[in-house]
Amino acid sequence: MAYPAPRLYIDGEWTLASDGRTRPVINPADDSVLGALPIASDADIDRALASAQNGFEAWRGVPPIKRAEIINRAAQLLRERCDEITCIACLEEGQPFEEGKSYVMRAAEILEWDAAEGRRVYGRIVPSEPGLRLMVTREPIGVVAAFTPWNAPVFTPCRKIGSVLAAGCSLILKAAEETPASTAAVVRCFVDAGVPPGVVTLLYGDPAQISTRLIASPVVRLVTLTGSIHVGKHLAQLAAAEMKPSVMELGGHAPVIVCEDANVEDAARKLAFVKYRNAGQACLCPTRFWVADAVYDRFLATFTTEVSKLKVGSSFEPGVTMGPLANAKRLSAMQELVGDAVAQGARVVAGGERIGDRGCFFQPTVLADVPDAARILREEPFGPLAVINRYTDLEDVIGRANALPYGLAGYVFTRSANTAEMLSRRLECGTVGINHLTVSTSGIPFGGIKDSGYGREGGAEGVESYTVVKTLSHLFI
Structure with missing residues (x-):
């Protein structure tokens, strides 16, 4: 048109x-x-x-x-x-x-x-x-x-x-x-x-x-x-x-906590689908993932498999599931954040590169074993970058999730009602999703703290x- x-x-x-x-x-x-x-x-x-x-x-x-x-x-x-x-x-x-x-x-x-x-x-x-x-x-x-x-x-x-x-x-x-x-x-x-x-x-x-x-x-x-x-x-x-x-x-930098008792494959599929919608350019987008050590490998494998199915292209190409970043500034930001994370010792599991030399296309990216010193764990990426780290101590994860000045959305995956109640209460976010990621609809208030x-x-x-x-x-x- x-x-x-x-x-x-x-x-x-x-x-x-x-x-x-x-x-x-x-x-x-x-x-x-x-x-x-x-x-x-x-x-x-x-x-x-x-x-x-x-x-x-x-x-x-x-x-x-x-x-x-x-x-x-x-x-x-x-x-x-x-x-x-x-x-x-x-x-x-x-x-x-x-x-x-x-x-x-x-x-x-x-x-x-x-x-x-x-x-x-x-x-x-x-x-x-x-x-x-x-x-x-x-x-x-x-x-x-x-x-x-x-x-x-x-x-x-x-x-x-x-x-x-x-x-x-x-x-x-x-x-x-x-x-x-x-x-x-x-x-x-x-x-x-x-x-x-x-x-x-x-x-x-x-x-x-x-x-x-x-x-x-x-x-x-x-x-x-x-x-x-x-x-x-x-x-x-x-x-x-x-x-x-x-x-x-x-802005937000949403923490995701995947507990040992979660439906791991279901969580991985849901998160991979939502993470890369709008090329990750959403304030409530899940970004900082902490996955229980006992299920980490299963989660990462399923998540990465789902990411590999994404087709990147322009809006009107058949089958495209992720478009370009909105502007050249976002493209440069992705390249800088990935480069810094790798320099700090992070592992690139998928993606990490610009696609072509025309337009603002960037690969859906998965980073693992990202140290706390990396910029991406302190700055909102606002792009198709997922940081997936393992944890062994839930109390430590709560502290790390709340350590940043962001407080918009957070996500928890667990089958335990007690764990869900505890994490929903202690995560410092305006909105918390339990076992799903639809946290902003017409009938409920949405906003942040901090x-x-x-x-x-x-x-x-x-x-x-x-x-x-x-x-x-x-x-x-």
């Missing part, structure tokens, strides 16, 4: 940047230029702020049932346009086509859940003395500045847009410059569903310029980011300086994040 020209969406209009600035959008599969991305100017950002404020004043008065109808219509359009939107996302980000489709369908499910949850933002009446009524209500917080990454350019924007709109807020979305047209296709679903001008705004450009100007504006009342820890800390500081709350869903962020997306907590509590004390006279 022809690549659609990316546009900004401001005050109900699809537009180019007012000063004409652009930057190229690159296809990670072959390094070709897909199109030109408009770079928002200060004037564009200011117009977006004014429009979003007007949009909020209008949208907050729309009844929740009507908001739900519009959000559900957007979800329906997302489903109807699934193949088209998936094609765009695959061109920009490199996911295999069928895998990309699953992300689009999950995005639609998120929207449908948020639409329903927006009708359940309840308050309460607090018992008091006769003649006095004490009420607690939740109101939309206002205009939200939302920042989303390139690794899930459909799913992640939908997670923010659905919750923000369900709560009665408007938002200005600064989406990833690497994947602009796929996110624009999401916004178009909302526009075509009947969202009024100013309720959803889409900007691209210089991230520092946009974030600084948006967060400093009195129009913006809350900041939400899905992104790296480094960027999250910076935006959180900007928000704190303006006394604005924020929701930060940041440097992996604060606040939650998904579930009732996701919608409530964009509300403020108001207490009403009414004395009847």
